[in-house]
Amino acid sequence: MLFSAWNAFPDFLTLFSAWKRLTQLWVPVQASVQYPLAYILEQIFSREPGRETAMAKDILGEAGLHFDELNKLRVLDPEVTQQTIELKEECKDFVDKIGQFQKIVGGLLELVDQLAKEAENEKMKAIGARNLLKSIAKQREAQQQQLQALIAEKKMQLERYRVEYEALCKVEAEQNEFIDQFIFQK
Numbered sequence: 001m002l003f004s005a006w007n008a009f010p011d012f013l014t015l016f017s018a019w020k021r022l023t024q025l026w027v028p029v030q031a032s033v034q035y036p037l038a039y040i041l042e043q044i045f046s047r048e049p050g051r052e053t054a055m056a057k058d059i060l061g062e063a064g065l066h067f068d069e070l071n072k073l074r075v076l077d078p079e080v081t082q083q084t085i086e087l088k089e090e091c092k093d094f095v096d097k098i099g100q101f102q103k104i105v106g107g108l109l110e111l112v113d114q115l116a117k118e119a120e121n122e123k124m125k126a127i128g129a130r131n132l133l134k135s136i137a138k139q140r141e142a143q144q145q146q147l148q149a150l151i152a153e154k155k156m157q158l159e160r161y162r163v164e165y166e167a168l169c170k171v172e173a174e175q176n177e178f179i180d181q182f183i184f185q186k
Contacts, residue, residue: 065075
Protein backbone atom coordinates (compact mmCIF):
# COMPACT_ATOMS: atom_id res chain seq x y z
CA MET A 1 0.00 0.00 0.00
CA LEU A 2 2.81 2.45 0.86
CA PHE A 3 5.21 1.35 -1.89
CA SER A 4 5.45 -1.37 -4.49
CA ALA A 5 9.22 -1.82 -4.80
CA TRP A 6 12.36 -0.49 -3.14
CA ASN A 7 13.42 1.03 -6.44
CA ALA A 8 10.34 3.29 -6.45
CA PHE A 9 11.90 5.72 -3.93
CA PRO A 10 14.24 8.16 -5.63
CA ASP A 11 15.77 9.74 -2.58
CA PHE A 12 16.51 9.19 1.05
CA LEU A 13 13.83 11.57 2.41
CA THR A 14 11.04 9.74 0.59
CA LEU A 15 12.30 6.40 1.88
CA PHE A 16 12.70 7.79 5.38
CA SER A 17 9.15 9.20 5.46
CA ALA A 18 7.78 5.87 4.17
CA TRP A 19 9.78 4.03 6.82
CA LYS A 20 8.49 6.40 9.48
CA ARG A 21 4.91 5.62 8.40
CA LEU A 22 5.71 1.90 8.49
CA THR A 23 7.10 2.09 12.01
CA GLN A 24 3.92 3.82 13.17
CA LEU A 25 1.91 0.83 11.88
CA TRP A 26 4.52 -1.76 12.96
CA VAL A 27 3.62 -3.95 15.91
CA PRO A 28 6.44 -6.46 16.49
CA VAL A 29 5.47 -10.12 16.76
CA GLN A 30 8.15 -10.77 19.38
CA ALA A 31 9.38 -8.19 21.85
CA SER A 32 13.01 -9.18 21.21
CA VAL A 33 12.74 -8.33 17.50
CA GLN A 34 13.15 -4.57 17.59
CA TYR A 35 15.92 -2.67 15.89
CA PRO A 36 16.79 0.99 16.21
CA LEU A 37 15.77 3.04 13.22
CA ALA A 38 19.36 3.98 12.50
CA TYR A 39 20.40 0.33 12.25
CA ILE A 40 17.52 -0.49 9.91
CA LEU A 41 18.31 2.50 7.68
CA GLU A 42 22.01 1.61 7.67
CA GLN A 43 21.22 -1.94 6.63
CA ILE A 44 18.83 -0.76 3.95
CA PHE A 45 21.18 1.85 2.46
CA SER A 46 24.41 -0.12 2.50
CA ARG A 47 26.12 0.11 -0.88
CA GLU A 48 26.56 -3.58 -1.63
CA PRO A 49 24.58 -4.53 -4.74
CA GLY A 50 21.40 -6.52 -3.96
CA ARG A 51 22.04 -6.22 -0.29
CA GLU A 52 19.39 -3.53 0.24
CA THR A 53 16.54 -5.76 -0.76
CA ALA A 54 17.87 -8.88 1.00
CA MET A 55 18.65 -7.04 4.24
CA ALA A 56 15.36 -5.16 4.16
CA LYS A 57 13.49 -8.41 3.61
CA ASP A 58 15.40 -10.09 6.44
CA ILE A 59 14.84 -7.26 8.89
CA LEU A 60 11.21 -6.75 7.95
CA GLY A 61 10.70 -10.53 7.97
CA GLU A 62 11.95 -10.70 11.56
CA ALA A 63 9.53 -7.90 12.41
CA GLY A 64 6.65 -9.83 10.84
CA LEU A 65 6.51 -7.85 7.57
CA HIS A 66 7.10 -9.57 4.22
CA PHE A 67 7.29 -8.75 0.53
CA ASP A 68 5.10 -10.60 -1.96
CA GLU A 69 5.99 -11.53 -5.55
CA LEU A 70 5.05 -8.01 -6.69
CA ASN A 71 7.31 -6.50 -4.02
CA LYS A 72 4.35 -5.18 -2.07
CA LEU A 73 4.75 -5.07 1.69
CA ARG A 74 2.52 -7.58 3.48
CA VAL A 75 1.87 -8.29 7.15
CA LEU A 76 1.40 -12.02 6.57
CA ASP A 77 4.11 -14.48 5.64
CA PRO A 78 3.81 -15.55 1.96
CA GLU A 79 3.24 -19.17 3.01
CA VAL A 80 0.44 -18.10 5.33
CA THR A 81 -0.96 -15.92 2.54
CA GLN A 82 -0.86 -18.88 0.15
CA GLN A 83 -2.53 -21.12 2.72
CA THR A 84 -5.15 -18.42 3.29
CA ILE A 85 -5.82 -18.21 -0.46
CA GLU A 86 -6.08 -22.01 -0.69
CA LEU A 87 -8.41 -22.06 2.32
CA LYS A 88 -10.50 -19.32 0.72
CA GLU A 89 -10.78 -21.36 -2.50
CA GLU A 90 -11.65 -24.50 -0.55
CA CYS A 91 -14.28 -22.55 1.38
CA LYS A 92 -15.69 -21.21 -1.90
CA ASP A 93 -15.83 -24.76 -3.29
CA PHE A 94 -17.45 -25.95 -0.07
CA VAL A 95 -20.04 -23.15 -0.21
CA ASP A 96 -20.73 -23.99 -3.88
CA LYS A 97 -21.18 -27.67 -2.99
CA ILE A 98 -23.45 -26.73 -0.08
CA GLY A 99 -25.47 -24.58 -2.50
CA GLN A 100 -25.76 -27.50 -4.93
CA PHE A 101 -26.69 -29.79 -2.04
CA GLN A 102 -29.38 -27.33 -0.94
CA LYS A 103 -30.75 -27.21 -4.49
CA ILE A 104 -30.83 -31.00 -4.65
CA VAL A 105 -32.46 -31.24 -1.22
CA GLY A 106 -34.95 -28.52 -2.21
CA GLY A 107 -35.85 -30.45 -5.35
CA LEU A 108 -36.15 -33.64 -3.34
CA LEU A 109 -38.39 -31.93 -0.79
CA GLU A 110 -40.60 -30.57 -3.57
CA LEU A 111 -40.81 -34.05 -5.08
CA VAL A 112 -41.63 -35.60 -1.71
CA ASP A 113 -44.28 -32.92 -1.08
CA GLN A 114 -45.80 -33.57 -4.49
CA LEU A 115 -45.81 -37.32 -3.88
CA ALA A 116 -47.33 -36.76 -0.43
CA LYS A 117 -50.12 -34.68 -1.99
CA GLU A 118 -50.75 -37.35 -4.62
CA ALA A 119 -50.75 -40.05 -1.94
CA GLU A 120 -53.20 -37.98 0.11
CA ASN A 121 -55.46 -37.58 -2.93
CA GLU A 122 -55.33 -41.32 -3.61
CA LYS A 123 -56.03 -42.00 0.06
CA MET A 124 -59.08 -39.74 -0.08
CA LYS A 125 -60.26 -41.51 -3.24
CA ALA A 126 -59.81 -44.89 -1.55
CA ILE A 127 -61.69 -43.71 1.54
CA GLY A 128 -64.50 -42.42 -0.70
CA ALA A 129 -64.63 -45.71 -2.62
CA ARG A 130 -64.68 -47.68 0.65
CA ASN A 131 -67.49 -45.51 2.00
CA LEU A 132 -69.37 -45.94 -1.27
CA LEU A 133 -68.98 -49.72 -1.05
CA LYS A 134 -70.19 -49.66 2.56
CA SER A 135 -73.22 -47.62 1.59
CA ILE A 136 -73.93 -49.94 -1.36
CA ALA A 137 -73.63 -52.94 0.97
CA LYS A 138 -76.04 -51.29 3.43
CA GLN A 139 -78.44 -50.53 0.58
CA ARG A 140 -78.25 -54.14 -0.56
CA GLU A 141 -78.92 -55.36 2.98
CA ALA A 142 -81.91 -53.02 3.24
CA GLN A 143 -83.15 -54.12 -0.18
CA GLN A 144 -82.66 -57.79 0.77
CA GLN A 145 -84.64 -57.27 3.96
CA GLN A 146 -87.40 -55.55 1.97
CA LEU A 147 -87.46 -58.41 -0.52
CA GLN A 148 -87.54 -61.00 2.28
CA ALA A 149 -90.44 -59.16 3.90
CA LEU A 150 -92.21 -59.07 0.52
CA ILE A 151 -91.57 -62.81 0.06
CA ALA A 152 -92.98 -63.54 3.52
CA GLU A 153 -96.03 -61.40 2.74
CA LYS A 154 -96.53 -63.15 -0.61
CA LYS A 155 -96.18 -66.57 1.07
CA MET A 156 -98.85 -65.60 3.56
CA GLN A 157 -101.05 -64.36 0.74
CA LEU A 158 -100.37 -67.59 -1.15
CA GLU A 159 -101.34 -69.62 1.90
CA ARG A 160 -104.51 -67.58 2.26
CA TYR A 161 -105.33 -68.08 -1.43
CA ARG A 162 -104.63 -71.82 -1.11
CA VAL A 163 -106.94 -72.10 1.89
CA GLU A 164 -109.55 -70.03 0.06
CA TYR A 165 -109.10 -72.17 -3.05
CA GLU A 166 -109.57 -75.35 -1.04
CA ALA A 167 -112.64 -73.85 0.58
CA LEU A 168 -114.00 -72.82 -2.79
CA CYS A 169 -113.24 -76.25 -4.23
CA LYS A 170 -115.10 -77.81 -1.36
CA VAL A 171 -118.03 -75.45 -1.93
CA GLU A 172 -117.95 -76.27 -5.64
CA ALA A 173 -117.89 -79.94 -4.92
CA GLU A 174 -120.84 -79.57 -2.58
CA GLN A 175 -122.73 -77.48 -5.10
CA ASN A 176 -121.98 -79.98 -7.89
CA GLU A 177 -123.21 -82.78 -5.66
CA PHE A 178 -126.31 -80.75 -4.85
CA ILE A 179 -126.88 -80.08 -8.56
CA ASP A 180 -126.39 -83.77 -9.36
CA GLN A 181 -128.85 -84.80 -6.66
CA PHE A 182 -131.30 -82.19 -7.83
CA ILE A 183 -131.06 -83.39 -11.43
CA PHE A 184 -131.50 -87.02 -10.36
CA GLN A 185 -134.45 -86.24 -8.20
CA LYS A 186 -136.38 -84.66 -10.93
